[in-house]
Amino acid sequence: MNEFDSLKGIAKPARRALAGAGYERLEQLTKVTEAELLRLHGMGPRAIEQIRQALAEKGLSFASSS
Template sequence: MYAFNYDSDAEFLHGVIAIPARRALEKEKINSLEKLSDYSEKEIMQLHGFGKNAMMKLKNYMKENQVCFREA
C-alpha cells in the first residue's frame, strides 16, 4: 500500500501544462487563476521551466476560463 500527501495546490493546472512549468508557478506560490492574473505574460515567461509551448497551453486554458494576464 502506498501513502501520499494530497496537496490541492499540486493539482493546479494538472494536465494543462508540463510539470516543470507547474513547479515554476508553485515556487512563486501561484496556485490559482486569480493569482496568475496578477502577473504579466512576460513575468511568467521569465520563470525557469516556462517556454513557448507551456505559455501557449496556459493562455488557451486561461481564455477558456475568462482570465487574462495583467497588462505589462
C-alpha cells in the same frame, strides 16, 4: 495539489516553476504578465500558450504589459 496540476499538457517543469513562485490558481495569473512568467526557470512559450488558453476558457487573461 494546485489547480495547475489538473491542466492537461503543462509540463512538470512549468508546474514546478508556478508552485515555486507561489501560484496555485489561474486567477492569480491575472496579476502578472506573460513576460514575468517567462522569467521563471522551467516556464516556456508552450506552457504560456496552454495557460493563456485555460485563462480564456474562464474569461480571464494575463495582466497587460503596459
